[in-house]
Amino acid sequence: MGKSLFQKVWDAHAVRQLANGQTQLLIGTHLIHEVTSPQAFGMLRDKGLPVMFPHRTFATVDHIVPTNETIEPYSDSLAQGMIEELRKNCAEYGVTFFDTNTGHQGIVHIVGPEQGITQPGTTIACGDSHTSTHGAFGAIAFGIGTSQVRDVLATQTIALNELKVRRINVDGKLRPGVYAKDVILHIIRQLGTQGGTGFAYEYAGSVFDGFTMEERMTVCNMSIEGGARVGYVNPDETTFEYLKGRPYAPKGAGWDAAVERWQSYASDADCEYDDVVNINAATIEPTVTWGITPGQGVGINETIPTEAEGVTQSDRAAIAEALEHMQFEGGSPVKGKKIDVAFIGSCTNGRLSDLKEVARYVAGRKVAPGVQAIVVPGSQVVSKIAEELGLHRIFLEAGFEWRAAGCSMCLAMNPDKLIGDQLCASSSNRNFKGRQGSPTGRTMLMSPVMVAAAAITGKISDAREIFDVAEAAVA
Amino acid sequence: MASTPIKQVAGKGVYVPGDDIDTDRIIPARFMKCITFDGLGDYLFHDVRKTESGENKKHNLNDPRFAEASILLSGNNFGCGSSREHAPQSILRAGYQAVIAGSFAEIFFGNSTNLGVVCVTAADSDRAILAEAIETNPDLEITIDVEDHKIWFGDQSVPCGIKPGARDSLLSGAYDPLDELLEGADAVSKTANRLVYLQA
Ligand code: SF4
Secondary structure, three states: OEOOHHHHHHHHHEEEEOOOOOEEEEOOEEEEOOOOOHHHHHHHHHHOOOOOOHHHEEEEOOOOOOOOOOOOOOOOHHHHHHHHHHHHHHHHHOOEEEOOOOOOOEOHHHHHHHOOOOOOOOEEEEOOHHHHHHHHHOOEEEEOOHHHHHHHHHHOEEEEOOOEEEEEEEEOOOOOOOOHHHHHHHHHHHHOOOOOOOEEEEEEOHHHHHOOHHHHHHHHHHHHHHOOOEEEEOOOHHHHHHHOOOOOOOOOHHHHHHHHHHHHHOOOOOEOOOEEEEEEHHHOOOEEEOOOOOOOEEEOOOEOOOHHHOOOHHHHHHHHHHHHHHOOOOOOEOOOOEOOEEEEOHHHHOOHHHHHHHHHHHOOOOOOOOOEEEEOOOEHHHHHHHHHOOHHHHHHHHOOEEOOOOOHHHOOOOOOOOOOOOEEEEOOOOOOOOOOOOOOOEEEEOOHHHHHHHHHHOEOOOHHHHHOHHHHHHO | OOOOOOOEEEEEEEEOOOOOOEHHHHOOHHHHOOOOOOOHHHHOOHHHHEOOOOOEOOOHHHOHHHOOEEEEEOOOOEOEOOOOOHHHHHHHHOOOOEEEEOOEOHHHHHHHHHHOOEEEEOOHHHHHHHHHHHHHOOOOOEEEEOOOOEEEEOOEEEEOEOOHHHHHHHHHOOOOOHHHHHHOHHHHHHHHHHOHHHOO
């Protein structure tokens, strides 16, 4: 019987079994950032331990960097302290740091792929749950806690339980105006926010075969919102094409050998999965969350559920709590909800293709009066290319703010925050209470193009109606 | 150097109702601008406990009757969301040693176990009985028996679950894996030498 990519990569990196039955797993690539690493370096110092593989450790700064001021010292002295701490740690331990002055800084899950550090058949860890993003390349990538960041720094390994593998096939054709973001919101809605617990998700089917790397990353990114710590797509020509020529990709003769090696990691045709889920692409609608967990989503033409629609007592309590926080009435249409803020960015949807797609629809239009709309490129590289293409001018003319690279309003650890109970149409990945910086703030997750439609109309809208999407898709 | 084994956790309880209590709720991101975990206990469940102007909301966590609690009781999918260890660190530093929930998000569970914060699951109906018992008598002594998979309170007990690996680690005091991982250094080098991408 064949093996899945997950099993092959796991087996190649398994060092030994630990006393409690867990596996000591070698982590080939360690990505770090300013929020979850300083405490780990502190623990390392306390124990007098070195970093085992500094050359396999890469740092960037993303969560706390302001996106509206680029000159240091930042007005937030805590943020300034964190960036300085990371600089100090990287210098002391010999870790490569994509600092703000390198032109390569950005959200850690955008920088890794962009630099060609993220490669098929490798293991990757980062103190951030959206590390699953890197699975788009056929890597096994784990979000870890700070004590585990310490473990990887000191030993290049972590203690883990092996995961089961669920294959999710999405076959058929997505309808115009339906994006990778809708695919993952749909999957989470179907399987639930806990559905993936104990599983790695292997995404496959004709839709994934046809997806670009950026689309695959959007889906893998939100695996964790579905409860799966790991999500991946088998590597193929699209993967290799993306990696070729990137700064850290193998070069010359090494390239062909690498491609051959990478191909060998793909799941065997005859491998058995612990579970298989089949989804028909044509049934996926532009999806919007109406509640306070990423599983609380509906198609744009559906209504928000009523409390009575909950199957169990705890479902009903969850719906009631979400409706109260969102100030929505059960049974009302999701379309038409008035928004205050529109946010395009994050490690889910802050890549060049996201910005290009939005720009082509907002060109010549205007953000609705009273709406604050911001575009935050995911990295300095994305920002630079977008500016070369003139996308920033399109956004600025339409009334969007064009910001510097960072996590920004995805989690509001920088000055970009909701105020009071503002409602935000957001291309990010989490709609938890308080996520965007105000305890009473409200977040609705959707694709970047749907965010743009909301920004232009001032309310949650079906982008296909606003932008004539079908036509544009053919053109 | 193993830590002290954890066979039981005993103390008073407090009930934090709700499913899907996420890590942003356990500790809002704006309190994570820190380079050590010291002091995080003050911000545990900050926005659940406080209004925007900083006054205490009516919540069990603000109720003086539960001020001495060291065991949290909650719903399903506790700790979902981010991998931030700030969440279990703030729980630990606010004086809690254990969480009883319907289920746990995986990364949160692992992070907590590494810190020796005991996470056990119990059935909805059993948690309802326990919540009721705590409400009636906030001074009720609760004992989580990790070895026997039981939660004792008063003269009652209900079964609880814990992953076998985590249970073994707690019972042996080896829940912080660092020392064991360090011992494997030779084996780590051997594995690394077999992987082409680590050679360059
Ligand atoms: S963009 Fe959001 S989800 Fe992604 S790493 Fe930054 S804070 Fe986390």
